[in-house]
Amino acid sequence: MAYTVVGKSVRRVDAIAKVTGKAKYTDDFSERNMLVGKILHSPYAHAIVKSIDVSKAKALPGVEAVLTYKDLPDIRYATALPGVIEAIATDDVDVAELKYGTAGHPFSLDESHRDKEDRRILTQKARFVGDNIAAVVATDALIAAKALKLIEVEYELLEPLTSPEAALKEGAPLIHDDSERNILSSNGYEIGNFEEAVKEADRVFEGEYETSIVQHCHMENQVSHAYVDSDRRIVIMSSTQIPHIVRRIVAQSLGISWGRVRVIKPYVGGGFGNKQDVCIEPLNAAMTLAVGGRPVRLELSREEAMIDTRTRHAFKFKIKTGINNDGKMVAIHISAISNTGAYASHGHSIAGSAGGKFRYLYPTKALKYDPITVYTNLPVAGAMRGYGTPQIFFAFESHIEDIAKKLNMDPVELRKKNLVEVGYVDPASKNKIMSCGIRECIEKGKELINWDVKKSLYKEQSGDKRRGLGMACFSYASGTYPVALELAGARIVMNQDGSVQLQLGATEIGQGSDTVFAQMVSEILGIPMYMVHVISTQDTDITPFDTGSYASRQTYVSGMAVEKAALEVKKKVLEVAHKLTDLPAHVLDLRDQYVVMKESGEQVIALEIVAMQSFYDRVNAQPITSDVSNNARINAIPFGVTFAEVEVDIKTGKIKIIEIYNVHDSGKIVNPLLAEGQVHGGVSMGIGYALSEQLLFDEATGKPLNNNLLDYKLPTIMDTPDIGAAFVEKEDPTGPFGVKSLGEPPIVSPAPAIRNAVLDATNVAxxxxxMNPQRVFEKFKETGLI
Incomplete structure (x- = not known):
């Protein structure tokens, strides 16, 4: 179908505000006499607070409050206590253990499906270096920082468990008393019978693979401010991806009703999943309560944010694959150990997501997945772009490359023999593949990188610098169904001139969703983009309910709500036009700010006249609006591939990317330029993941060694090659305008593609x-290449 706006590279609706500095972020807002909060972090990875003396800090002029675990309420007591806000503010609440979960997932009515509740706002037991022991509220940041140094804490040191192996060993101390052997969860699945199926294979291959802890490094650190309004409700302005979920978790953390909390989200300076966790808002809420409801700002420094928010889970995989001589895989067994750090956060959901999204790419007779998620005394791992899939696809796409090499098969052909087909129904999720362009993606990628010619050219190489080609495929999803609720809301109000306000629960965090939604409304209502006014700020008192920005769900899931709302407005416009013209609504359409004849395009009546009639008709006045929710109980599967060419310096271990192409089947591309930007950002993150990024810790103490942007090696513009983005537009019948997801998929396959290119160049896996120069150099020495 030909569209006039959808499919076009229109300018972002927030472009001018952002490039001129008019866009307002959390830190741009202020309240009168705003106080400042600071956090005392544990210097030890595993320790119990034996005593804590805050008297000197409290006596410092300018200090308004000092909080410890003793000052926070027991949820069971607080829930039943009327006027709990006033009680907390005056220290009248008894002290007891209070735990809550921080992961940004929709609430579940099924208790067994809820996130693990293992966190306190402030803790008596430190579980990682950086854990929150106490907090200060003062008139300014300097006084607050000085007060922190005056807090005297006596610790009883415990053995720090800085690896899953250490945490799992017999007799290891428990990080959480209710988690046997420090295991958060070990739920997996088996499709078919692996042990029986693998016996039918001609050959069996095994491999072990490992990924590291990395950080999101979004530009805007976590920041919020909170106060109590005249209605005795806690108001929090926060840089978050999930305002409606923040509201719920803050209320749970304090043991108050959810309606006592209001959350406002302005522009957000990046999140990548880190702001899909409720990291600082509960403490910020407690701070304002401690000072009688006065406003308190809480902002993390970069050093704090890199260890006291969330990281990407490090994984260790063991893979065993049974395969026939013709290259057809018959059985796969994947064992995975996931390091979730000191608290659950998204926890085992990451391992579950990895095993779930992986299933769509290579269906086999039998697939067994045995993941285990382990607590350690390291910073908390949570959601990060790709949600487990960069880890598992690094492992499996490296594994399948190793198999191809041992079978002396073309790695592209080996993959093509095993790829999914349209119509496949996943046995576990029951999601059906309604569209699949993975084969076309592969062919396009091969062409872009000139695969066949360069493969032949690089076949026999010697010398200090060698080149190689690699590729890796992926599958993903468009939302979380059927694992979790996928509810989204949208509201449209038409103005007297025919323009509209579009209000969304879905959060714009830099990815361009506001623009895409405006394009959808513009297309359906036949009005230019400048007449669609998107309200980018989310406010839980006003905004339609939506679970937030995560899981690459917004264009697909929230887009369903936007499409539904726009179609309802269109229907109402045509009904008014029918009353004015006597023409049946079903023969009418909207184009170029006019009601037109659907078949001929002949203009019937101006949209502005219809809008004015809806406002001011003395008999039938009824402004045209829509306010809808959409519960998506379906999922569309995107696919794609990365092709990479690298040059490896044998003497130094440095890997240089010569060319890289990221090709996607993401259904209809609503805005090609925005889509290309998503690819560039995701591939850049994937390059860092492959070559340089890793949070480092002292193995003996758990202390972070590089939680700053000097020592943590993010790729700079000098390290980033030209990135090629391409699309195969296989429109999916389930999505609005045929879309599928694109936000997270670009991060998934670059790392294994680069790894496989290095293998091709050097014959070293x-x-x-x-694969930083140090590690590459040492491996070259180990294998005798140097």
Missing amino acids: FNRIP
């Missing part, structure tokens, strides 16, 4: 990332 790197099964652990990052």
